Amino acid sequence: MNRIIRWFAMTMIIIWVVAPFIPLWLWSFSLRWRFPNLLPEVWSPRAWLYLLKPSSGVLDATIDSLVIAVVVTVVSVAIAIPAGRALGLYRFRGKRFMEFLILAPTIIPGLASVFGVHGLFLRYHLANSLVGVILVHLISSVTYATMVMWGVFSNYNPEFEEQGRVLGANPIRNFRYVTWPAIFPGIVVAALFSFLLSWYQYLLTLIIGGGKVQTLAMLLFNFARSGDRPVAGALSIIFMIPALIVLFVTSRYLTGENAAVSGLGGGR
Amino acid sequence: MTHLVLNELSQTYSNTDKPALDRLNLDIKSGMLNALLGPSGCGKTTAMKMIAGILTPTSGDILFDGKSVLAIPAERRGAVMVFQNYLLFPYMSVGENVGFGLKMARMNKATIEKKVLEMLELVQLPGVQNRKPSQLSGGQQQRIALARALIVEPKVLLLDEPLSNLDAHLRDEMRELIRDIQRKMGITTVFVTHDQEEAVMLADKIALIFEGVLQQYDEPDVFYNQPGSLRAAKFFGGVNFLDGEYAANQMTTELGTFSAPRSSLDTGPGVLSIRPEDIEFGTTNDGDNTISARVNSHVYVGTYTKYKIDVNDFRFEVIAEANTKESFPDGSNVTIRFPADKIWILPKG
Ligand SMILES: Nc1ncnc2c1ncn2[C@@H]1O[C@H](COP(=O)(O)OP(=O)(O)O)[C@@H](O)[C@H]1O
Ligand SMILES: [Mg+2]
Numbered sequence: 357m358n359r360i361i362r363w364f365a366m367t368m369i370i371i372w373v374v375a376p377f378i379p380l381w382l383w384s385f386s387l388r389w390r391f392p393n394l395l396p397e398v399w400s401p402r403a404w405l406y407l408l409k410p411s412s413g414v415l416d417a418t419i420d421s422l423v424i425a426v427v428v429t430v431v432s433v434a435i436a437i438p439a440g441r442a443l444g445l446y447r448f449r450g451k452r453f454m455e456f457l458i459l460a461p462t463i464i465p466g467l468a469s470v471f472g473v474h475g476l477f478l479r480y481h482l483a484n485s486l487v488g489v490i491l492v493h494l495i496s497s498v499t500y501a502t503m504v505m506w507g508v509f510s511n512y513n514p515e516f517e518e519q520g521r522v523l524g525a526n527p528i529r530n531f532r533y534v535t536w537p538a539i540f541p542g543i544v545v546a547a548l549f550s551f552l553l554s555w556y557q558y559l560l561t562l563i564i565g566g567g568k569v570q571t572l573a574m575l576l577f578n579f580a581r582s583g584d585r586p587v588a589g590a591l592s593i594i595f596m597i598p599a600l601i602v603l604f605v606t607s608r609y610l611t612g613e614n615a616a617v618s619g620l621g622g623g624r
Numbered sequence: 625m626t627h628l629v630l631n632e633l634s635q636t637y638s639n640t641d642k643p644a645l646d647r648l649n650l651d652i653k654s655g656m657l658n659a660l661l662g663p664s665g666c667g668k669t670t671a672m673k674m675i676a677g678i679l680t681p682t683s684g685d686i687l688f689d690g691k692s693v694l695a696i697p698a699e700r701r702g703a704v705m706v707f708q709n710y711l712l713f714p715y716m717s718v719g720e721n722v723g724f725g726l727k728m729a730r731m732n733k734a735t736i737e738k739k740v741l742e743m744l745e746l747v748q749l750p751g752v753q754n755r756k757p758s759q760l761s762g763g764q765q766q767r768i769a770l771a772r773a774l775i776v777e778p779k780v781l782l783l784d785e786p787l788s789n790l791d792a793h794l795r796d797e798m799r800e801l802i803r804d805i806q807r808k809m810g811i812t813t814v815f816v817t818h819d820q821e822e823a824v825m826l827a828d829k830i831a832l833i834f835e836g837v838l839q840q841y842d843e844p845d846v847f848y849n850q851p852g853s854l855r856a857a858k859f860f861g862g863v864n865f866l867d868g869e870y871a872a873n874q875m876t877t878e879l880g881t882f883s884a885p886r887s888s889l890d891t892g893p894g895v896l897s898i899r900p901e902d903i904e905f906g907t908t909n910d911g912d913n914t915i916s917a918r919v920n921s922h923v924y925v926g927t928y929t930k931y932k933i934d935v936n937d938f939r940f941e942v943i944a945e946a947n948t949k950e951s952f953p954d955g956s957n958v959t960i961r962f963p964a965d966k967i968w969i970l971p972k973g
Contacts, residue, residue, distance in 0.1 A: 447639075518678040519711045521698040524728035524776060530699075533724075537715045 383589030403586035407594065413575060414594065421571040422598070424486065424561075425554040428493045432501040432550040433543055439498075440505025445514055458506075461499040469495060470560050477564060484566040492564045493554040500553060501546035508542030544609040548602060555599055625654040626688050626702075626779040626812045628675070633684035635670050644670045646836045647684065652829070655810040657803070659827035661817055661859075667836040668816040669708070672782045675814065676705040688779055699728070702779035706786060710769040712757035718768055719744075719753030725776035743771040746805060763794040767801070774805065781806070781813040787822060799826060820847070820860050832856055848899070852888060854970050857897050863941045864903070866896040870969050879935055882913045882962055887969035895970040900930070900943040902966035905952065906959045914961040919952045933960060 383389065384403050386396030407414050442448070443455060461469065470492055474483065482488035520534035521527075558573040565574070572595050579588040630650040636643040645667035652658045660668045673679035675686055677698030685692050693701050704725070712721050720727075722743050723736040731739075744750050747767040757765055766786060773781060786802065787795045803826055806813050817823050823830045824844040832839040832847065840852040851857035854865065868877035871891045875884045882896060909916055920932040920939065929951065931942040942960065952958055 513711075515707055515709075516711055516713065518673070518676075518698075519705070519707060520724075520728075521678055522676045522701075522703065522705045523725040523772065524699050525724075526697075526699050526728075529728060533728075534713065537713075 377593070380589045380592050383585050384587075384593060386586055389585075400586075403584075403590040406587060407590050413570060414572075414591070417570045417572045417575045418594075418598075420486070420569060421555060421573065424490055424493060424569075424571060425551050427490050428497050428554040429547050429550040431490075431494060432497040433547050435498050436501035436505040436546050437539070437543070439502045440507075441509045443502070443506045444509025444512065458499060458502050461495050462503075466492075466496060466560055467563075470563050474563065483564055484568040486569055488564045489561050489569045489571075492560040493557055495560075496557075497550035497553045500549045504542055504546040504549060505539070508539050512538065541609040544606045548606045548610075551602055552599055625810055627654045627690070628652040628780055628812050628814070629687040629690075630671070630675070631685040631687065633671065633674060633686060634682050635667070635674060635679065636682045643682070643836050645674075645833075648831075648833070648838050650831055650838075650841065652812055652814065654812055656828045657806050657813040657815055657826060659815045659817055659823035659830045660833060661820060661823040661830050662833035663859075664818055666833045668818075668833065669784055670836075671833075672705055672784055672814065672816060675780065676703045676782055677701040678705075702776075703782060704773040704776060704778035704780075705782040705784060706769050706773045708785040708788065710757075710762075710765045712765055712768055712772075714757055716757075717753065718755050718757060718760065721757060721768060722753070722771045722775055724772060729776065739775055743775045746774070747771045747801065763790050763798065766790065766798060770802070770805075774809065774811075777809075778811060781811045782816075783813065784816045785818070786815070787817065788819070795822075802826065832859065850886070850888065850968055851897070851970065854895055854897075854973065857968075857970060861899075862897055863900060864898050865970075866938065867972065868894060868896055870894040875967070875969060879915055879938065882967060883964045884967040884969055885964060886967060889969060889971050893972045895972055896962075897968050897970050898962050898966055900941040901928075902963065903933075903940060903942045904961040904963060905931075905942065905944055906961060907957075909959050911961060913964055913967075914959050917958055917960050919954050919956050919958060921954050922952070933958070935960070 382396055385399050385401060387398040387400035387402060389396035389398075406412055439458070443451070443458070473492070477483040477488050477491075482491060516538065517530055517534055520530040525533060556573060557571075558577055561569060561571050561574055562577075565571075567574075572591075576588065576591045576595050579591055628650070629652070630648050633645065633648040634643055635645040648667075648671060650658065660671060662668055670679065674681045677693070677696065681694070686694060688702075693703075712718075713724070716724070719737070719740050723740045726736045726739060740753060741750070744753060747770055749764055749767050749771075752760065752764070752768075757768065760768065766789070770783075770786070783802065787798055790798055799822065802815075815823070815826055820830075824847070827844060829841065830844055830847060831841045834855060840847065840856050842850075842852075847856060847860045851860060851862065857865075866875075866877050866879065868875045869892070870876075870884070870887060870889060873883060873885045873887075875882045875894065875896050877896060884896065887894070906914070915935055917933045917935045917940070920934045922929055922931045927945070929944050931944065931952065933940045933942050940960065
């Protein structure tokens with residue numbers, strides 16, 4: 357009985373994950389596919405061959421997307437660890453204000469804040485640059501990464517660090533051997549969120565990048581708008597691959613024993 | 625072997641004005657085990673954390689062998705604290721936990737492994753090195769925490785309520801283990817507890833602390849025979865107290881005048897105290913320090929009988945050994961005697 361349930365669940369999950377891909381694959385290999393038909397009328401590898409050509413800009417956009425997402429992820433996590441720690445562990449003057457500040461970007465539409473900073477970016481020559489794009493991506497990534505680490509540290513017993521110290525660990529080794537392993541699952545989740553938020557970001561990149569910064573998301577949007585569905589389908593698949601890899605690699609930290617929130621919970 | 629001295633050690637936490645620990649003075653001779661005893665919240669853990677170096681004193685000094693250690697950070701101070709809730713690192717094996725301190729000291733792997741096995745032997749848990757801490761019982765975790773501290777051969781060992789999370793029979797075992805190892809290794813040890821019996825059984829000297837203030841620092845028997853205050857006497861199980869005026873070795877009370885050569889004060893208002901097992905029963909009303917009384921009730925507790933005795937509006941507890949004393953039915957008239965050499969006069973209040 358248990359087995360049947362497990363197989364059923366697995367099947368459902370596979371359908372859930374794979375099904376949306378089927379039309380994309382079909383589109384990517386079609387030359388003509390009109391409405392009532394269940395399958396493309398004319399098959400062709402045209403879209404794929406086109407995208408693999410250097411002139412398509414796919415490689416450059418992938419590199420740009422990766423560079424931006426990786427930098428955003430590293431910076432977000434580096435900020436989220438001390439920020440989450442302060443919010444989760446300590447009481448201090450102005451904490452409520454800090455909490456509000458951290459949460460604000462989840463309520464205020466990204467668009468609104470971007471219009472706010474656009475002028476500033478123009479003045480400091482950050483608009484239309486990679487750095488500018490990274491900075492706007494950070495607004496939401498830092499927020500979500502901090503929220504994750506905040507949760508981790510709310511459930512964290514800092515006495516473990518005191519124990520490490522008295523046993524002879526200096527602050528650096530103490531972080532390396534005591535704190536890091538305890539918060540690592542949380543860091544993976546925070547990094548995953550940061551990466552995906554940046555990877556799938558379109559609108560903010562368009563406004564601040566001013567078309568000069570071409571990420572995969574921008575490229576995809578252009579093709580989708582131009583009506584070339586086969587190319588858009590193929591590009592969608594390419595677009596999702598890195599995200600799927602990241603998700604797959606990190607999935608064991610999202611559930612079960614290794615779940616991010618387990619931390620050093622309570623100590624007992 | 626380290627001679628540990630605390631000199632006016634104080635801690636006032638930043639969000640409070642009343643000190644959690646107020647000018648604590650202790651002098652723990654090399655290789656001795658002293659207990660910090662007091663009710664929950666009196667500042668025991670605070671004192672330990674300052675000795676360990678993970679909490680900076682507000683004022684005062686800590687000396688190891690005559691030298692201040694305040695400038696030495698926790699990781700190099702050599703005072704290892706075993707926390708009340710063990711704090712075994714959950715993502716490490718038991719062996720890795722025990723070897724942690726040596727790894728931090730950059731000792732080589734083979735030596736660490738060898739020493740870990742020795743330590744597990746010492747705490748009587750051989751063969752558990754590959755388990756996870758969560759697979760051990762509370763008592764076993766406590767031993768591992770002790771092994772993890774001992775392996776670095778600390779100058780000072782700080783044990784924060786090591787027995788309070790264990791059930792009764794484990795507690796006896798663990799207490800003996802601690803005492804044996806501490807004697808064998810000769811480590812200067814501070815032992816925290818809120819249980820006076822535990823302190824008495826383990827410690828060479830006891831520091832009794834109430835609300836951050838040291839009340840009395842003495843050998844265990846002194847707390848029974850010559851407590852320094854009414855509160856100290858009550859904390860150590862004292863129940864019989866009688867107010868009066870003390871002068872010239874005489875205590876004058878509502879129940880008469882008692883001769884009482886042993887006193888913590890010269891003269892003035894005081895409190896007569898006597899332990900339940902020191903009060904003598906009788907039926908004849910002659911002799912000094914003897915008063916008429918009436919048995920209110922009694923309970924038989926196997927090796928002794930515990931009586932509640934009324935004298936006017938006062939009630940005393942008397943413990944009579946079962947085999948030596950005849951029994952006195954409830955309501956019967958008796959006399960009780962306070963032997964002069966058993967009375968101890970306390971300062972009032
Ligand atoms: N980090 C802290 N900040 C503020 N007050 C504290 C802190 N730690 C302990 N206290 C207070 O100091 C007093 C002594 O605490 P503690 O040393 O833990 O007592 P004990 O170990 O004897 O139970 C208590 O009143 C406690 O509430
Ligand atoms: Mg405590």
